[in-house]
Amino acid sequence: MKAAGTAVIGGGIVGTACALALRRAGEDVLLIDPRRDPPPASFGNAGHIAVEQVEPLASPAALASAPLRLFGLGGALDFRLADAAAWAPWVSRYVAASTAQRAAKGRAALGGLLSGALPAWRRLAASIDRPDVLMEQGHLVVWETSDAARRGLAAWRAADIGSARLANLDDAGLRRVARQVKTPLVGGVRFEGTAQVTAPGEVLRLLGEAFEAEGGRRLVAGVERLASTGRGVQAVLDGGERVAAGRILVASGVGSGALMRSLGHVAPVIAERGYHLEGDAGGWSDLPPVVFEDRSLILTRFGERLRAASFVEFCREASPPDPMKWARLRRHLDDLGIVLHGEVRQWSGARPTLPDYLPAIGRSRRADNLYYAFGHQHLGLTLAATTGEITARLMAGEPVDLAPFDIDRFASGRDRTTRIRA
Template sequence: MPDHFSSNSAHQNADIAVVGAGIIGVACALQLARQGLRVVVIDQQEPGQGASFGNAGHLATEQVFPIADLSILKRLPAMLMDPMGPLRLDWKYMPRALPWFTRLLLNLRPAPFQRTVAGIRALNESSLDAWHRLLDGIDCPGLMREDGSLLVYERPESRPALQALQARMRQQQVPVEFWEAKAVHETAPQLSEQIQGGLFFPATGHFIDPYRVVCELVNAARTCGVQFLTQQVTGGHLNETGVSLVTPQGRVTARRVVIACGAHSAKLTADLTGKKVPLDTERGYHLMLPHEHDRLPFAVTSLERKFIMTPMTDGLRLAGTVEFAGLQAPPSMERAWQLHRLSKGLFRRDLNAQAATPWMGFRPSLPDSLPIIDKVGDGKVLLAFGHQHLGLTQAAVTAELIAQLAGATSAHALPELHPYRLDRF
């Protein structure tokens, strides 16, 4: 990231203040600045240092189903007892998480479940085209690879479950192909012979360096006049002329605000709208293996082991696992190292974990697995958060929707905004 990250005060009377310098906030800032608006981005960290820094890099257009299904009830004991399980609930956090999980289960009833799937699918179907427009506009199309992705299985008894998943995805018009073992090994020859086959998703992709994507967007935004402030927004209120945001360094004023600070968005949303949002966080982990290059041609996920491996410029990123433990508990980096143990047996030769680096970040999740993308507070407050593990995938289309809410016209067909409104809660 360039070392001239601004902390000056030349931001008074901006047209729009964007709170949050992750991939969604930065993409929104760039789109808004291109409309001729004066934009300031505020974050307590430098751009891309939150969840955007360590995501799996996978453009997961195939993931149209909610983050959980009714089997979560059967898994609850394991979630509480197994600290290394793929889906973990910290027992100390359970009292706070219980209302959120209750709402999640209610949203798994047929009617709300179908609304969720339709809402996720609408964003995902528009996401890659939106990313093309955004990256082409900053002359960085090479950061995105559209080589597809693969979900593999190892146990013969897993085949019926995989075929059932294929059928469900086809019902949702997700492009998917069933690959037998021969096709898998011809395309990814370093995978183990024990791989039985998998599902290939041709309409997916990945970023070769997710953090660089943020940096390039920041550079383009600065060229458009966007200012970046390293300040923590601790509160705010609406007034006749717009929005006043409180930081330890003073107040930031703007005609409008975009709340795009991910898992940290609930308090500011409540301050400015009076609405308590049921926002929680999926704590995600990754392990970056810098000595692993050319092992995989695209992102590969293990059905049984429940994690993903994405090839990047700086090595191979192992990512996955979901942990519900809130924003305050320290990270359990052993969960990141567990990803390397999970990889053993997936390749003909085990992955090299020398100099590997672990990471943890907060994915903002709402109980219906849909983000909030809306305009409230007499048009002064724009909302763009709650994308759970699809923030990277949906960032560019979300930015276009926010620009539309801010008054820009679009030459492209964009998803209808009703499923993402704040007042659904």
């Protein structure tokens, strides 16, 4: 049996940020990292610090627009038919969460988290002596048709974008993007107050190195389940060996659901998979991230590499990737006249998403030593640094109001009304 003061289950960006924050708080921390192949969303995301994404994706507007965004109709949203048994119960909960009242609660909850996201990233980047990994140059959204521009601009002007700022993309800015593509662009907006990282995989590596340099320990292993031991739990590794820890934090993305359910928690997290293609940037300018909103496509330059990312695919985490998604990405790039040079790598990975599009952060009521931080959907990278700080405060016994993120909100299928002070 292995022992630790605190065990963090999950080596992605959220788990690693939490492990580092806990180690710096003086904890003896063992990070249990399954080292999955292909790497998870912490590696393959668009690198965007999306503080403007305050509007929850569980809302009447998002629900109403879903049919028009289906993959079969040319959109980015797909439900793998073979995996219907996995996503159908999730969809039922999502529909129930997509009311105006619950969307308003979700907006307030996400807004509170996102307000601290970029300051937390500045602190985290400075603390590893690499402030350069955070690039605060905003991002661009462009449209290819007048109707899309009209609807998109109206939607963004009406949306809560938190601490970000929105401005029309002037003619010079639009021409700068238009020179990179062969499809005419009719309009765009610039977001200020958002950011990107130099490369998600590099940032994850740097945080892991900082954790180990400060005395944190890493165990490369999978966790099969959590086992009750009196009023606490132990982590049972693949193969049966156990990890006994004073406290255990579950932060393992999509895999967190099965671990929490092994103790009787209702944890309806789904694999919401994204895809990317990445190659040498070639002649692509050193632009901030550019969203081609008509195509639900984001292009991000990481040094000499250019990454094209898209798709929201609901499936089982273990299901094989769908080659049609990469083919669609290639068609988008061909249509735009964008060429990825050199070795072109393709990737897919699952975002951990809960039905109300809020993360689960808190302390379990089923075991005295169990904590959790997972389900960050598209905002895992964005919220990693602030989640690490919040979790360290929570586990230090400080009062942290985490009522909107309590996992027990799913126990009855509706929002809890009890105010929780963790």
